[in-house]
Amino acid sequence: MIIEIRKYTQDDHSVWDKFLLNAQQASFLFHRNFMDYHSDRFQDFSLMIYEDDELVAVLPANKIDDEVFSHLGLTYGGIIINGDSEITNMEKIIDAVANFLKQKDIKALYIKNLPQFYYNDGIDILEIPLTNKNAEVYRTDKVLAIDYSKPFAIHKTKLKNYRKNHAKGFVIQETDDFSLFWNMVLVPRLKEKHKATPVHNLEEITLLRSRFPNHVRQFNIYLNDDILAGITIFDKGPIVKSQYGATTNKGEKERALEYLFLHLIYKYKGSEKNFFSMGTVTENNELGYNKGLLKQKEELGCEVYSQDFYKLEL
Incomplete structure (x- = not known):
């Protein structure tokens, strides 16, 4: 199995969007016509991950100085895999991404993970491989959502x-x-x-x-x-x-x-x-969240889910 990382270019627009049609955790937020509406504000550094010449994952991202971030213009991001990918390959994918970024003199990768309920069966495909790479969870947000099931x-x-x-x-x-x-x-x-x-x-x-x-x-x-x-x-x-x-x-x-x-x-x-999400209750205070807003959303039927933010030193 040969994993190759390629930096996204405008020539990849249709390939990127076509991939999302069969991707796990796909959202219209990851389509280029959404991501690129504010392209003047961000230096795009999105990555395309190929396994034996087949596109198996994408990482919507932008670059600031010598650091790369899950795209800061999006609510969440991380590594989006196709519907047929094995979760067990994720650690190899992260290794390949890390090596690619090191070659580009990038010092750190920040991943803004999806909230728990966005994952199939609630399984966070990034938690274990990122933990094994000693990535730091530097922030955890409360995300409120109703589970219709x-x-x-x-x-x-x-x-x-x-x-x-x-x-x-x-x-x-x-x-x-x-x-x-x-x-x-x-x-x-x-x-x-x-x-x-x-x-x-x-x-x-x-x-x-x-x-x-x-x-x-x-x-x-x-x-x-x-x-x-x-x-x-x-x-x-x-x-x-x-x-x-x-x-x-x-x-x-x-x-x-x-x-x-x-x-x-x-x-x-x-x-x-499957879910009605009311987003986060994050606030810059001692608690890290708005207590009153949390109560309001819980009273509307929401439960609390986590969204983790990782920093991987390279």
Whole structure:
């Protein structure tokens, strides 16, 4: 078995995307039309791993100085293998990647692993081989998700409010126009509450919607024609993720965002999804996470899963 590492180039665009059609843990986030929308911000250093001239794995990545990272423009990454690859080959793949990077004078590889529930059967294919290579887990995030394969518990108060609010006359609509939610809800709310801005600006999310209309979706909730809240969904096949969720001050009083979340949780439960992810609760404080946000997401039926971040010194 001969393993060869090749650095991705634009000429590999179609080969890369075709590989993802049969890849384990595949997501539209790894397609080049998603990764390359912000190519001006990152020096791409994605790798393609061949075994006896057959593409068996890819590593979406970027380079900063003499270090390589699981692509920092993505929520997660790691080494994505094809559907037929043996997990036992992973240590050999990591050895080959490490040797390739050493030859390029790279000092360290940072891998932003997938959350536990993204792996088939919950088996983390990177944990053991990276541990055997003495990689350091320098960070672990809490990721919240609902497992649709088993009963999930929504807090009784949230269920009570959900049923009561049926009578308010909320209107929920899916739209391909993100401007109302971005301009009237998301951007002002993030600025007011967190002095922050969305990762994607309006132009970028509109571009991604045009490239991935079945995967990037926007749901808004209204009362008397006033927008109260919205949720941006990233549909990744078996897993659906709420990428953004925000509400106006009026919407907060009406519990509109909570109502919309429960509406979507039930909607996707009936559409053969495996998980509904609500993302992380990471925060820069003593705990490392937002305690209140964790409680809110757990009360909406989520369980806590881990996402590990590794550093491999080369």
